[in-house]
Amino acid sequence: MTRTVVIGGGIAGLATAALLADEGHEVTLVEARDELGGRAGSWESEGFRFDTGPSWYLMPEVFEHFFALLGTSAAAELDLVPLNPAYRVYGEPVAGAAADTLDIVSGRDAATALFEAREPGAGARLAAYLDSAGDAYDLAVTRFLYDTYETTAGLRDPALLRRLPQLLPLLTRKLSTLVEREFQDPLLRQVLGYPAVFLGSSPFDVPSLYHLMSHLDLDEGVLYPRGGFTTVIAAIERLARERGVTIRTGSGVARIRTSGRQATGVTLVDGTIIDADVVVSAADLHHTETALLPPSLRERSERWWHKRTPSPGALLLMLGVEGELPQLAHHTLLFSDDWHENFSDIFGSDTRIPEPASLYICRPSATDDTVAPAGSENLFVLVPIPADPGLGHGGVGGTGDALIERAADEVIAQISAWCGIPDLAERVRVRRTVAPADFEADLHAWRGNSLGLAHTLGQSAMFRPRNASTKVDGLYYAGTSVLPGIGLPMCLISAELVVKRLRGDRTPGPLPVPATAGA
Structure with a gap:
């Protein structure tokens, strides 16, 4: 049985622990704080209970796929409520006047009608925009997000190469440029551009491929897990414990132990040693490399980090x-x-x-x-x-x-x-x-950022830090600093990428779901 230590009890760490335990690993998860969840935490006072981080439930099929890998379903684990409206928008008011307000209702017909009412002709242009966004989203899920990029085989697939004429402009042009070309109404432009913030960047910096985000809120819809996002954390914790994961809170890691180039476990702040064959750090990547590894085993220099863009x-x-x-x-x-x-x-x-x-x-x-x-x-x-x-x-x-x-x-x-x-x-x-x-x-967030490494072109897909160390054998990474990126769904995928690495699976798509999933 492979002994595995997972560092960090946020969603990426918990998901990695659950998946690896399901693979047969003997898993210990260590979390420095007294509560689990990381950014997706909770705080209570005087009868008010607050989620302290993520609050948008998007990409439901990613959650569904993760739960299916563990033989269950989102419906079995969560109480999901569709939101109507998906969200409300206020523009900056002119002195003496009320703010311009929009209620965004998900669904192609409602979205196109809203755009058309504000800008004649915008409804048809939005329909074409959302067709492109849906196509880009499908491409991302089937070709980019679940790829470990250990090889370039997925990128050299003839089916993908045939789409390069359509794909290249989306990679080389900024999201703001695409939106401003198609729409004139300032508030509509902002509705389509603001999802860049969910990617840790701005519409003036992310590639227009990320217009795919509008497929999620305008076409698919926005859900809410009743009880808050801590119910998502609790569900994954429950699945991890059911598979035998040992969870230790209040257990900060002082260093990752190595023998030569091989990870051998961790030393906790209190001096406890946990031996392991595999170490997965779901902590901030900068912290992992600069605080938990000796200089000789760090893959990235401070100069490298100085050139990166945080969220x-x-x-x-x-x-x-x-x-x-x-x-x-x-x-x-x-x-x-x-x-x-x-x-x-x-x-x-x-x-x-x-x-x-x-x-x-x-x-x-x-x-x-x-x-x-x-x-x-x-x-x-x-x-x-x-x-x-x-x-x-x-x-x-x-x-x-x-x-x-x-x-x-x-x-x-x-x-x-x-x-x-x-x-x-x-x-x-x-x-x-x-x-x-x-x-x-x-x-331990690098530069105090709130989400992870921003999704600029140079920090997306094959250009983003990978899920395995090139300096330490047996050391893997999950979370918002590494592939595939920012957000709860991306963290679930990053956990799956660790499993794919350990299996030697280099295919670009999701892992196959067990035939008995959800039964």
Whole structure:
């Protein structure tokens, strides 16, 4: 039986542990913090329960495939609720006027009708755009996302090569360029461009291939797991434990043990040694290499990291609010007028917290009565800001660093003004902020980034760090720093890529599902 240690109890670590245990490995998972989930954590205060990270359930077929590999299904493990509207959008209001507002309802007919109503001719153009997005998404799932890139065989497939004339422009042109060519309405452009933020970047930096994201929210729809995203973590933890995984929380790793070029286990912070034949680090890749390995076994230098692009940092606000907030949908997006300046503030050479910011609000209490006391609302606000721990720490009840708390006050005022909630600040009963310095301290996130390595062209697919070390045999990687990328579905796939590596499976598609899955 192969002895395996998995470092990190976020979704990538838990998924890797469950899959490897199902393969017959003897798995121990170690997590430095006292709770599992990583970015997908939870925080409770005065009857309010907040998801502290991911809140969009997209790519449902990836979740379904993962559960099927373990002989179950999403329906058996989760209570998924479709959202209608999928989300609401507020544009920046002109002085003295109400903000421009859109409710985005998923489904081809509803989406094209909305676009046509705002811009004559845009409905037909959106239909063609979504056809292309769906095709790109299918291509990504069947050819790119599940490929370990140990060989170039998948990229040299004649069926893929025949599509190069259509594919190359999508790789070499920015998403913003594609959107601006097809649509004139500023708010519609922002609806199609904002998914780049979910990829840790901006519409001015990601390749237009990522227009595939619009297939997910406009064609497929948006779901919510009742009980919050911690139910996803709990489900995978349950499946891991059922397969015999030993889970140790409060067990930080001091170093990865090696003998020559072979990984032999880990040493915990308390001095405990766990021997292993295989080590999988689902921790931040920069932390793994610079803190857990000696210099001679590091694959990437600090110079290499200096040339990489992190996802933005995040200012998170968790607000427990008295009274109802019908002005906000389950998901609400606020878009500032000057996007170029907004993203330049985040990613440019002279960074700062944008003001006003384009931001995201999750109001799960619109759908789920378990996350807030009766008659109250639960708000989770995410503001993309520079990945810079120097901006400071957040805190509970306004106790964070001064710059962070001032920015949070401005965000609350912005939501109040744009969304027509004049007394919002006075109704806040519970308040917590999280900032880049917290991501660095709590999650060892490189430069305090919130999501992982941004999905620029040079950090996507075969250009992204792989799932196995080239310096240490038996050392593998999972999570948002490595293939295939950012987000809960990508983390599930990264776990599967570790399994494919260990099996010697170099095919570009997903692993076959057992015939008894879901039975």
